[in-house]
Amino acid sequence: MTESLLRTVRASYDAIAADYAALFDDEPCRPLDRALLAAFAELVRDSGAGPVADLGCGPGRVTAHLHSLGVEVFGVDLSPRMVALARAGYPHLRFVEGRLDSLGVADGSLGGVVSWYSIIHTPPERLPAVLAEFHRVLVPGGHLLLAFQVGDEPLRLREAFGRAVELDFLRWRPDRVAEALERARFSVTARTLRQPDGTERVPQACLLARRSGAGKPPEAAAAAHHGDVSTRK
Structure with missing residues (x-):
């Protein structure tokens, strides 16, 4: 992502952070979501390989849920306001700003x-x-859980909770994400696809993957060669 896009996304989430946190106060609430997070937590606990990073943690509810499952976990989010809400809501956990x-x-x-x-x-x-x-920070054999909306057309949001925002919500095809994971030297071990539930508009997918052995994926090697690991969330 460009610096301009990063600033836009950060400002949009800062503007709606409190309302967003209130709206999703019961997350993670869906039974299949809880089952996937529980399976991921068991895999990580059994491996004993190190802590978990919850990336794009928002107000911290998934982070806290993983902690309740016995996982050593910390949260990372682009939005300072989201990080502040997460720290206030779960002061026993660590939350940091990041991309x-x-x-x-x-x-x-x-x-x-x-x-x-x-x-x-x-x-x-x-x-x-x-x-x-993701590949760089994980130990060999480390686990990755990806959740995303399924589709081809993005949802473009220019107003939320009565505030002006500029957010494009991209949707992905599971096969395309799986191919990208394989190119990044991950092995996909499981995938789920469920139909929209409640206020959701499109199907939802999760991919569970493991980091393959030594060596960097092609994108990481190219970034290292040029001294640039540029775009973040």
Whole structure:
């Protein structure tokens, strides 16, 4: 993502953070979502490989849910207001500001990464850079859980909760995301596709993947060569 787009997304979420947190006060609420998060948590606990980063954590409810499942976890979000709400709501957990493709943690330091609807503002041409960063921070064999909306046309939002925003919610085809994961040296171990529920407009997908062994995916090698790991959420 360009710096301009990053600033736009950050400002939009800062503007609606409190209303967003109130609206999704019961998340994660859907039974299948809870089952997927529980399976991910069990895999990470059994591996004993390190902490989990909840990327695009928003007000922190998925982070807190993973913590309740016995996972050592911290949250990362682009929006300072979201991070502030998460810290206020869950003061026993750690939340930091950050961008998806430059997480500021050491290579191979995480046992798991959760990207729970956090690639929705990543332009398709920048997805490889984001997945390369996920690969970098995970230990070999570390687990990744990706959730996203399914479709081809983005949802363009210019007003939310009575406030002006500029947010394009990108939708993805599961096969396309799976192919991108494989190119980034992940092995997809499970995928789910469920129909819209409640206020949802389109189907929802989750992919569970594992980081393959040593070496960097092509996108990471190219970024290192040029000294640039540019776009983040």
